[in-house]
Amino acid sequence: MNILLATIRRDLLQHVRRPADIVNPLVFFLIVISLFPLGIGPSAGTFNEIAAGVIWVAVLLATLLSIDVMFKSDYEDGALEQMVLSKQPLILVVLGKLIAQWLVSGLLMTLMSPLFALMFFVSSDGILAIAMALLLGTPTMVLLGSIGAALTLGLKNGGVLIAILVLPLYIPVLILGTAMVDAAVGGSSYTGHMLWLGALLLVTIGLAPIATQASIRISLSQ
Amino acid sequence: MWNWFHKLGSPKTFYAISGSLLPYFCVLAGIMLVAGVVWALGFVPPDYQQGHTVRIMYVHVPSAILAQSSYMMMAAAGVVYLVWRIKLADIALQCAAPIGTGLTFLALITGAIWGKPTWGTWWVWDARLTSTLVLLFLFVGVMALRSAMSGKASAGRATAMLVLVGVMNLPIIKYSVDWWFTLHQPSSFSLTEKPSMPPEMWMPLLVMVLGFYLFFFCVWMLRIRTEILNREYRSRWVRELVQ
């Protein structure tokens, strides 16, 4: 358990010392969301309908951007190899890195989301639903994305490749997340959607770290 | 049994056995496909609703079925490779990907062509078409990773891992797309789910599906055999065979 906390602490410290890796995806998120109204025109009617989809797609892309660099620096300076070789269970290290990664990407975007929801004139029920959906959906996306990041370690053009590998896997989260927001905006109950998102998260927590760990071993094995 | 399995897993034995079986399979696949196409184009009665466009079903449905099962076969090969490290499984996975991509593409295109006269548009975000599109993305991902890693020793295992992750997600994606579709478009006319298809319609479909399966195996074997020669070119049997 110590190793888990130590990894979280270490990664968070690294992120604080090199904030560009965190801040850039968030800025990207901000810009992408602000571009949509400019492309569509300023009438409030359409905004309401597309708000959920726009925010979700922006979150998805920003998560991908931040995932891309998740293992990169540790891979390049050899720290990752040491982690694999050390006696500590790799799965806990991976889990720690994932939690740290989510704290600085998914959680921050969840906290930022009410702001954007306001920009899209979403009702207060909708704002709450967007935040809840992101809270449950972003960890799933970080977990799935880490598999792609681990598989493409050390490859050129890894970023585009991660997008191709991982985006199709995000579809269930996207569908459930937007449907949940739509239900909330429409005034109906969205507990069911939340339970489904939660179930998806639990399944992914159970399986994705194992896949990520195995992928790291594969990528480092040459 | 285990011994036999292992023997078949050796490239040399596989090359010999597949070489002797392949001609028969090719002939059988050709007969099935020609018979199926002639039957489907000339002898199937036109549908009371769709008229002659129903004939598109006889290429669309088999290619959609094959698209999915080729991904499943890839996943099976991936498991075999990751667990037992049988090189042949890696070759099989690598060779199935382009064929599966082609068939998924065919399923999408014929779906669109079928959709135009029946639905009035080329593309409908129908559950089936959408999940086939996602399947195409998964295939493309596998091929992209494979080509990006070409030459690396870990390429095979990384691709196998990706296919496994994909196959675990496939049912979730499928259900979520189904659910999303019913949510957005409650009752609609479905193409293939007829209450009951009369035998004169499903018999040729069965022939076509079998033909597609046989065809898939034939071209799969062709590719696998070539790749075996490529990888084993230093071994004596390949040298004797080639020269």
Place this chain on the structure above:
Amino acid sequence: MMFESLSAFMHMGGHGAFVWSAYGIALIVFGYNVVAPIRHRTSMLREVRQRLDREAQ
């Protein structure tokens, strides 16, 4: 046979373009899947021979 004449067969009750293009694309995909491995095989055999020759020297 469901058709009286060749032109009716080509016409397919007004949907000829759709039916025939679907089958045509299927033919292209199948043709590619047959031709590509065979061509790949010949080029691969040539390459393997060259590689062996080079290594024999």
